[in-house]
Amino acid sequence: MSAPELYILGSSSATPTRDRNPSAQILKFGHDKIMIDCGEGTQMRLIQLGIRHTGLDYICISHLHGDHYFGLIGLISSMNLMGRKNALHIIGPPQLKQIINLQLLEGGKQPEFDIIFHPTNPNKAEVILKTNHFELSTFPLKHQIHCTGFILKEAPKERSLNIENIEKYQVPISFFKNIKAGEDFQNEQGEIIAYQLLSYDPKPSRSYAYCSDTIFDLEIVEHVKNCTVLYHEATYLEALQDKAAERFHSTAEQAGIIAQNAGVDHLIIGHFSSRYDNLDPLLQEAKLVFSQTSLAIEGLKFSIEPGAASEPAIKTPIEFSQVVNLN
Amino acid sequence: MSAPELYILGSSSATPTRDRNPSAQILKFGHDKIMIDCGEGTQMRLIQLGIRHTGLDYICISHLHGDHYFGLIGLISSMNLMGRKNALHIIGPPQLKQIINLQLLEGGKQPEFDIIFHPTNPNKAEVILKTNHFELSTFPLKHQIHCTGFILKEAPKERSLNIENIEKYQVPISFFKNIKAGEDFQNEQGEIIAYQLLSYDPKPSRSYAYCSDTIFDLEIVEHVKNCTVLYHEATYLEALQDKAAERFHSTAEQAGIIAQNAGVDHLIIGHFSSRYDNLDPLLQEAKLVFSQTSLAIEGLKFSIEPGAASEPAIKTPIEFSQVVNLN
Numbered sequence: 104m105s106a107p108e109l110y111i112l113g114s115s116s117a118t119p120t121r122d123r124n125p126s127a128q129i130l131k132f133g134h135d136k137i138m139i140d141c142g143e144g145t146q147m148r149l150i151q152l153g154i155r156h157t158g159l160d161y162i163c164i165s166h167l168h169g170d171h172y173f174g175l176i177g178l179i180s181s182m183n184l185m186g187r188k189n190a191l192h193i194i195g196p197p198q199l200k201q202i203i204n205l206q207l208l209e210g211g212k213q214p215e216f217d218i219i220f221h222p223t224n225p226n227k228a229e230v231i232l233k234t235n236h237f238e239l240s241t242f243p244l245k246h247q248i249h250c251t252g253f254i255l256k257e258a259p260k261e262r263s264l265n266i267e268n269i270e271k272y273q274v275p276i277s278f279f280k281n282i283k284a285g286e287d288f289q290n291e292q293g294e295i296i297a298y299q300l301l302s303y304d305p306k307p308s309r310s311y312a313y314c315s316d317t318i319f320d321l322e323i324v325e326h327v328k329n330c331t332v333l334y335h336e337a338t339y340l341e342a343l344q345d346k347a348a349e350r351f352h353s354t355a356e357q358a359g360i361i362a363q364n365a366g367v368d369h370l371i372i373g374h375f376s377s378r379y380d381n382l383d384p385l386l387q388e389a390k391l392v393f394s395q396t397s398l399a400i401e402g403l404k405f406s407i408e409p410g411a412a413s414e415p416a417i418k419t420p421i422e423f424s425q426v427v428n429l430n
Numbered sequence: 431m432s433a434p435e436l437y438i439l440g441s442s443s444a445t446p447t448r449d450r451n452p453s454a455q456i457l458k459f460g461h462d463k464i465m466i467d468c469g470e471g472t473q474m475r476l477i478q479l480g481i482r483h484t485g486l487d488y489i490c491i492s493h494l495h496g497d498h499y500f501g502l503i504g505l506i507s508s509m510n511l512m513g514r515k516n517a518l519h520i521i522g523p524p525q526l527k528q529i530i531n532l533q534l535l536e537g538g539k540q541p542e543f544d545i546i547f548h549p550t551n552p553n554k555a556e557v558i559l560k561t562n563h564f565e566l567s568t569f570p571l572k573h574q575i576h577c578t579g580f581i582l583k584e585a586p587k588e589r590s591l592n593i594e595n596i597e598k599y600q601v602p603i604s605f606f607k608n609i610k611a612g613e614d615f616q617n618e619q620g621e622i623i624a625y626q627l628l629s630y631d632p633k634p635s636r637s638y639a640y641c642s643d644t645i646f647d648l649e650i651v652e653h654v655k656n657c658t659v660l661y662h663e664a665t666y667l668e669a670l671q672d673k674a675a676e677r678f679h680s681t682a683e684q685a686g687i688i689a690q691n692a693g694v695d696h697l698i699i700g701h702f703s704s705r706y707d708n709l710d711p712l713l714q715e716a717k718l719v720f721s722q723t724s725l726a727i728e729g730l731k732f733s734i735e736p737g738a739a740s741e742p743a744i745k746t747p748i749e750f751s752q753v754v755n756l757n
Contacts, residue, residue, distance in 0.1 A: 117508075117511050118473075118507075118508045118511055118512070119473065119474050119477065119508075120477065121477050121478060124474070143470055143471065143473070143474075143500075143501065143504040144470065144471045144474055146445075146446065146470070147446050147451070147470075147471055150446065150447065150448050151448060167533075167536045167537050167538075168537055168538075168539075169503060169504055169507045169533070169537055170507075173470075173500075173503055173504045173507075174470065176496060176500055177470040177496055177500045180496045180497075180500075181444075181445045181446075184444050184445055185445070196536075198536045201532065202532055202533055202536060205528065205529055205532060206494075206496070206529055209494045209523075209525045209529060209575075210494050210495055210496055210575070211494075211495075211574055211575040212495075247538055248536075248537070248538040
C-alpha cells in the first residue's frame, strides 16, 4: 500500500484566526479516511480542499474543548443531507454521544446511517479498533479535562517471498500463504525449512501519533516511541512556558523534546496560539531540539514515511496541490 | 440615529458551499448589534469581515436546524476566551438552553458572563424585549420544526419641535420634553395649544423582518406588514415549488409575493439551495413580482431605510467596504 497521507485542515488553538481554523486532520490509509479532531468550520475546509466524505468512516475526538469538536455535528448533518448510508464510527469521550444525540434529536432529522460511538478512556492506553488496513489506539494525555492521544498504525504487513530459496527448496504454491504469515515449511522428506529462509521481513508498518492537547509530559514518550510521524501540540514558544504549564499546553521546544526522546522519524507541530501571526519562530525553536520538524500548515498534505525528513518542498496553504514527502 | 445597518454573514441553506456559509446576519442599531441566526463558521466570517463582538449582546436563533445555530456555541466560547463580561441574551427555541449548557459543562469552562435565554413561542406573535434603541418581537413560521420569524424595530422616536410656533406661543423650555412626547401645552391664560401645532410627527421607526425558514404562507403578511426591509428565504426557484412545499421552504417568486402583499419597502432574499451556483435567476424571479429585491450576498451591508430601493451599488463579497444604500 502506498504511504498513508496526512491532510492538515486546521491548526489553531482555542479561537480561530483569519488564516487558521481550529484543529482538524485527516489521515488516509488507501481508501480509508480517519479524521482526527473536528473543530468548527472543518466541513467548509473539506469543500475548499476538494476532499469528499466518501470513505470517511472514522472520526476521533481528543477531548471536549470546542476547538476540537464543534465542527462534528455540522459534518454529521451534512453527511446525512448528502445521502450517506455507511456507518460512522466516532471515537471520543463518553459524553460526546449525549451532545451529538441531543442536537440530532432537537433538529428533528435522525441520520439515515448508524453512528457507532467508541468511548475513550483517559486513564489507560488501549486499542479501540482494528480493520484490515489499520489499528487505532488511544493513550492518556494530561490536559484540563478528559483527553486522549491517538495512534494510527498500518495493519501488520505480510512477509515477502524469497523467490530464489522458494525455488531451491521446491516449495509448492499452496504453502506460500503460510510462509508469508510466518510459518515454517516441511517438505515431503520431513525436513523443516525455516520461514526466515524462504521469505523476507515485511516492511515495518508506518504509524502516526497525535498528541493534542497536553501539558509537557515525558510519559507520552513511552506511548509514541518509534512512531513514523508524531504530531505534538506546540501552542506557545518556550518564553511562555509558565503560561503553557498553567493551561496544560506545551511549547515548541517541549514538543521537540518529546519527539527526540521517542525516536520518531518526523515531528509535526500545531495547535498554535492565535497570538502568533508568524509561525517560523515556533518551527525554529522545535528544530533546535529535533531537526526533523514541520509546521502543520492548513492545506499541506504529508506523506507518512520513515527515514530522514526534509522540509516540505512547497507550502501552498489551502491547496493540496502537492504531497509533502518527508523523506 | 443613523439608519440601522444589516450585515450578511451567511446565505446558504442546509449545507455550506465553497462561497456561501449557512445563515447568519447582524443588524446594527447604533452601537447595539443583534445577530440573527448563527450557522457554523459565523465567528470566522466575523474575523474575515473585521466585525468585533463588542456590542453584540443579542443573538436570535430562528430554529434548531444546524445551518441556523451550529456556530453559536463556538461564538460563545470565543467570547469567553476573549474576556467578555457583558451579559449575552439568546432568543430562541427553549431546547437551545440545554444544548448550549451541556456543551459548556462538558468543556469544563463556564463563561464569565451571564447568558440570559429568552425562549421563543412558535404559536403566537409576541414582544420579547425592548431596549432604549429597539424592540424585538417574534412571530410563528411554518417549518418542519418549531420556528419563528423576528421583527426588529427602532424604538419610537420623539416628535421634533416646530420652533416657529414654539416662539409664537411662547412655550417655556421646561415644556419641550412633554411636547416632544405628545402632550398639549397650556399657557398662563389657560389656553390649550395642541402638541401637533408645536411639533412635527417623528420620522417613522425603521424596521426589519426576518423570515427563515418557512413554507410559503400568506399569514406571514400580517406580521411583517409595512416593515422597511423584509428578509424572506428563497431556497428554490419556482420550478421546484413542489420540493419547496414538501420541505417547508419557499421559492423566490413566493418571497416576492409576500413582500408585495406586505407592502414593505425592500425585499432581501437568501437561504439559497447549494444547487445554485449562479443566484441571478433567483433574483430575477423575485423581481418579476416585487421589483425592489436584492440578494443576500455574504459581505454586503444594507442600510435599512424607507423609500424606493435600488440595486446595491457595489457588490464586494466578504468585504464590508461600502454601505449598500437601498434608497
